[in-house]
Amino acid sequence: MRSLVPALALVAAVLFCAPAHADSIRLKDGTRIAGHATKYDDSKSVLSWKGDDGKSYELKLDDLDKRSTYSVLKSQVPNDNGKGQLQLANFTRDIELFAHAVRHYGYAEKADPSLKPEVDKQMAILRTQAGQWGLRQAKAAADKGDKKRALEWLEKIITKLPGEPEAATAQQLLDNYYASVKAEQTKEVDNAPDEKLKAGLAKGKKSYDSMLERNKKALQSKGGSAAIKGWEDAVKDGQKTLEEIDKFEKANPEGYTELLAGYRKTVNDQIIEIHMHLASQYATRSSYNDALSQVNKALAIDAQNAEALAMRARIQDAASRGLRWL
């Protein structure tokens, strides 16, 4: 029995680390085949695949869906093959895997710095395509009546692609959604259950409205320092709002706890959103330290905020590997 203990521990070690699922490949018609690749014949563009069903498949690249094709091609191009990475980046961009494409452009430039002018040219095409794609997402969301989602896409285009014509279009469209989405978020305050609360939070509401207005103006500005200043002032307005809520609670310790917690969350969510806009703005300029500082401010408010945690990881990755940012 005693000798079994370490053996069991080692079995546990293997189980902990084993991948949960096998690989899979998807065909153009949507069929997914679980299994693993055995060979790729570059001259014939044929992938040999051993299915978990025990069958062997010879799959032409043309018969695979685009993302599976990408997986195959990626496995054939080492990161230090500049020209190969450039071609792969263009393919990846054209199948709308924009973020993946940006990584490949980064690898291409790192492997062969002489490719920089071509990478810049192709990245400009990528930014246009990504902007157009984002606008389509916003329109699709709006067509479904999902104004919040439409607004999220517009904000994404504006903050990720400053200076692009698509960002200018997004700025113009912002007015269609911004007021109604934000009004929905603050309807609890607007419909406050009693006059005491309404009067007590009037100053805070004013600061909150100012924060929203400054955020909108920053989103609709030409970007750069004007946008940054606008967002920084918006955060200050948000902090003033929180102070007013605290003040009210101190004066009225009974009966409002839950309601005020909800108000605080609404304000904090908006402040986090603005910190994320700032982080995105800095990251597009490759000012990764400033971007990280903004993300950390967001995480100081909500340590588990998934968007901020993801953004921090992406910034750290781009900064440490010297990769481009989209």
Added chain:
Amino acid sequence: MRTSLLILAAALAFAFASCGSNCCKTEESNVPCICGTDEALIDGCAHPLCLQDKRNPDNPDCVCGTMTFEEDK
């Protein structure tokens, strides 16, 4: 018995250390794999495996990492 327990503890320590980003709990390891979503196309995925250019085996829509060939295994 004490020796066995020591070996067990050492083996478990080895197990967790060798798992790498698959199971070690850091804040970043809580970042979900969003591959396959619209956001991932433009933002990229910040799942620890994806950032390491590895495929997340738990997400069938993950296109990070390179395909592994049998002879590579």
